[in-house]
Amino acid sequence: MSTPFSFTLAATDGRARTGTIDTPRGQIRTPAFMPVGTAATVKAMMPESVAATGADILLGNTYHLMLRPTAERIDRLGGLHSFMNWDKPILTDSGGFQVMSLASLRKLTEEGVTFSSHVDGSKHMISPERSMEIQKLLGSDIVMCFDECPALPAEDSVVAASMRMSMRWAQRSRDAFGDRPGHALFGIQQGGVNQDLRGESAEALTRIGFDGYAVGGLAVGEGQEAMFGVLDYAPDMLPTDKPRYLMGVGKPDDIVGAVARGIDMMDCVLPSRSGRTGQVFTRHGVVNIKNARHADDPRPLDEDCTCPACRNYSRAYLHHVFRSQEMISGMLLTWHNLHYYQDLMQGMREAIAAARFDDFVTVFHALRAEGDIERL
C-alpha cells in the first residue's frame, strides 16, 4: 500500500515554517527548492547529481513535454520518472503559463487555450481537463491546476475577471483530477497585487479544497518589493495545514524573503540557467566567472562549499573552461548553483527548527554585503 500524500508542519519561527511532505516517492523537506527539469532533464546535470545536491523534488514543464516527446509517448514508455531516471517526486506545472509566454497564435476562451507549438507549429489545445490528463499521463506526483495569469501591471477589472475564470478552471481541474491516492492537486491563488482579489481567490480555492496551494501570478516582472508586498498577506490567506508554493521564484534573497513570509516550496530556472551563462551564486553574492580577475586565481569559488566545482577546481579552471565554451563549464557551475540553493534551504530549515531564523537572515544579508573575496 502506498503512502498517501501528507504535509506535516514541524516548526514555525515567526511566519517561517519547516516541515515535511510525505509522498509514495519519498519525503520532501520544506522549505523546498525544486530545480527545473523542463524537457525531462535539468539542463547540464545528470539526475543523480541533482539528487546529490540535496533536491527532494523536481519540476517538469507540461507545455514542453506535451509538445516533445508528448505526454502519450512518455506514458507508453512508463511515465516521466522512469523516462528521465528520477525516482523522487516530480511536480508538473499546468502548461498555462508557458503557453502564454512561448506559444504563438494563442486563443483564450472559457473552454481553454488553443495555440501553435513553438517547436514545429503544430496546433494544440489545453483546457483544465486536458491539463489534468497530460499531467496524469506524465505520472506527476504534484499536479497543478490549469490557470490563467494576466501580465502585470493590469487594471483591477482585468485581474479580477482573469482570477475568476481561473477559479472556475480550478473547480474543473479538481473535478477532472478525481481521486488519485498518493497524488496531489494544488490550487493556484491569483488576484495580482490586489489584496481583496487575493482574498476572494483564496476563499474560492479553500472552498474547493486542495492538497496544497500556490501563490500564482508573481515573479512575472513586478519586482521584489511588489512581490514581497503581496507575500506580506497572501500566504496567510491560505490554509495553514497545507504546503504553500510560490511559483517561479527566484533569486536567493527572493527565496529567503518568501520563506520569511510563510512559503514552503519554490522553483526557478535561475540556478541552472545562470550556471550556463557563468553567473555563480555564493554566500558572498554573485560571482561572474568570465571576469578576467579569475584567470590566475587558484582558489575555489567558495572555500566552504562541498560541491565538485568547489572541491576539485580553481576559479582559474572554471574561468578557462567558460571562456573556452566547454560543456564542463555549464556542468560544474550548474552543479554548484543547485548545491548552493539546496544548502540555503537546508540552512533555513535548520534555523527555523532551532527558532533562530532571524539570525540566519541577518547573517545571510551580512555575508552578501561583504561581497566576493578580495582579488589576488
Add this chain to the structure above:
Amino acid sequence: MSTPFSFTLAATDGRARTGTIDTPRGQIRTPAFMPVGTAATVKAMMPESVAATGADILLGNTYHLMLRPTAERIDRLGGLHSFMNWDKPILTDSGGFQVMSLASLRKLTEEGVTFSSHVDGSKHMISPERSMEIQKLLGSDIVMCFDECPALPAEDSVVAASMRMSMRWAQRSRDAFGDRPGHALFGIQQGGVNQDLRGESAEALTRIGFDGYAVGGLAVGEGQEAMFGVLDYAPDMLPTDKPRYLMGVGKPDDIVGAVARGIDMMDCVLPSRSGRTGQVFTRHGVVNIKNARHADDPRPLDEDCTCPACRNYSRAYLHHVFRSQEMISGMLLTWHNLHYYQDLMQGMREAIAAARFDDFVTVFHALRAEGDIERL
C-alpha cells in the same frame, strides 16, 4: 622515490601485444585507448566519469593549451593534472600537427614554426625546444617529439625531406627534454607510405633512443587500406621492448586492425565528438540516435553495456534529448562511446593474453555485420 617509466610486455598473439606501462601516476594497460582532453577537459565529461569508463591515460593538446590558458599559467596553477582534476597519466602531443591544421599565417623553417593563434590572432613560435618546454610546464607524463607531418599524397622527395627534418627535430627534442625520471619522451616515425623512408626514420629514432615510439603521419585522410598497408610493416621496424603509439586513430575497426598489427596505444576524438553529434558506437556498428525509429523504443542502446546511458535510459529518451538539443545528450552519448571504446580495449587485452585474439576479431566483425537490433 617515484616509479620510473617502464613498459612490460605480458603476452603476444600473432603481432598483437598486451602489457603495461608503469608510471609514477599509475599503470596504463595496453593496448590502451586515450580519450582526448583538448582544452583541459574531455568534452561533456567529468574527469571521474572518464576514469569510470576504464581510461588509464588522457591526451592533452599542446597547441590549444599553449594558447589558452597558456602553459605558463597552468604551471603557476600547479600543472595540468591538478588544473583539470585528473591524477592519472597524461600524454601531450607536440603541437606540431595542430599548428599545421588550425593556425593561420604559418611559417615553417628549420628552426620551427611561427604562426598566429586561431583564438585571438596572437603570434607564437614552436620549435622542438619550445615544445619540450611547454610540455614540461604542463607536467605531461608522456611527451611527444616536435615533428612535421606533410599532407598526403605527396612526392617521395617531399616526404623524405620532411621526415629528415623531423628526425633532426627528434634529436633536438631529445636534447632539450634532458633527464626527467618518471617522465617519458616518445619519438615519432615519419615517411608517409614509403617503406624505405619508414625504415630510415625508425633507424634514426632508434639511434637517438626514446621511451616509446609513435607511428606518425597516418590517419590524415589516406584511408584505412593505405593505413593498414603501412602498419603491415612500420610497427615491426620499431623496438619491441617499447610501447608503439598510433596517433589520431580511430574508428573501432581501425583500432582492432592496428592492434592486430602490433600497436599498443591510440587516441582519437571520434568517440567524444560523435557523442555530441548523436553517432553511437556499439558492438553492432554505428547507431544514429537522431533517427526517428528510436522515438518510441524503450530498449537501451546496448543491452550488455554497463554505462549509465545504457543502464538508465531508453533509446526513446536519448532520441528525445538529442532532438531537444539538451546537454545531457552529449553527456550520456559521450560516456557510452568512451565506455564502448574502453570495453573494446579490455576485450582485446584479455583475448591477447588468452591467445585467442583471432577469435575476438572474428566475433567483432561478425557482430558488426549483423547490424543494429531490429526496429520495434
